Amino acid sequence: MDSILDALQEGRLFELPENDKNHALQFLAHIIEAFPQIPTGTDIVGNVMAREKSMNTALGKGWACPHARVDFEEDLMCVVGWSPSGIDYGAPDGQPVSIITMYLVPSNQRNHYLREISIMAKVLKSSPEIDKLSSIKELNDVRNYLLDLISASKETVGPDARARMIRLQSKAALATQPVADLSNLIVEPVSIIAGTGFKPLALTQNLELLNFVESTAGLAERLDSDGTYQNGIWRIVRRSATAYQGGRTVFDCIAIMPAKASQKA
Structure with missing residues (x-):
């Protein structure tokens, strides 16, 4: 889940302006299209919406993970959207979706993306932190919640000193950024x-x-x-x-x- 950590550190966590599924996906896709690394004319919105039409990307437990695959080479990146009231997403468990992590998956990062999604699925299935999502009321609390899950993901792939330090390091870095700072x-x-x-x-x-x-x-x-x-x-x-x-x-x-x-x- 390192891409989510990068998103938090670079100000790519957003409160979604409304709780309509299509509007939420289009909003996040437009954010990705505005990244300076994205070639002009890249249709992230169309890519995401077409993929969502063919397969629902809800993971359950209040999470969804849409993505856009592109043919150029770049880093694996994501943006994270939070809906305070939840979105009727058609999730398999029937729960409304509160967290949407939308990935940009370049051609050279597809294996990396699959590994990250596999780790995310394990965390959503086993971490007790996941149940705190429904009680979150503020965007800053969303950051701390995601940092807890990132720390838990490090522990699922083996004990590591970084797993014990990641939350403190991340919170220190994020403390210098106000919630409204969208960085890039x-x-x-x-x-x-x-x-x-x-x-x-x-x-x-x-x-x-x-x-x-x-x-x-x-x-x-x-x-x-x-x-x-x-x-x-x-x-x-x-x-x-x-x-x-x-x-x-x-x-x-x-x-x-x-x-x-x-x-x-």
């Missing part, structure tokens, strides 16, 4: 008001994002037709759309941008 990504909520006869209006605390939305022709139309818009820096993902009188529509969106791109801008 900037993720901003934004509402976009669009309609006939006027330019889109953005409601956001991020001035750079506001200027981008309000100066980009055709953005609202792409959100309406495709559900997403990307210009190479910002990725705008539609979560919902509400129609109002006068032909006006409010798009509730998430905007994602690599932090390095913001610094260059």
Whole structure:
């Protein structure tokens, strides 16, 4: 479960914005697509959704593990999503899913991925820590819960001094990162008001994002037709759309941008 530890240390643990299965998967897949290591045009969303359609990825005990296989070579990486209320995922044990670990599986990492999933399955089956999931109320508690499971996974593959130290080391590293720190990504909520006869209006605390939305022709139309818009820096993902009188529509969106791109801008 080292990839999960990497995700925690690099700020890739997210509270899911809603408890709809498809929306949760699309949200996490869009996060992966925004990684700077991912070649432009890589369809992680389509990959994940097609695989989920062919096989439910729930593991039971409140966990699911979707993944996207890609043909290029890179490190094995994952993002972790937490749903406080649980998601109706169609799990074999009937339990709602609270933790979704979504993996990016490059061609050179498939054996590594299979080993990690095998260890995860053993931990979910045998660790007493797994039952604490239903009582978690805060994202920081999710981190500690996952660190406990990672420590337990080290013990399942043999005694090791690192198994005894991993939780303290990880907590010390994570203590310097606030829960909202997404490290390599900037993720901003934004509402976009669009309609006939006027330019889109953005409601956001991020001035750079506001200027981008309000100066980009055709953005609202792409959100309406495709559900997403990307210009190479910002990725705008539609979560919902509400129609109002006068032909006006409010798009509730998430905007994602690599932090390095913001610094260059």
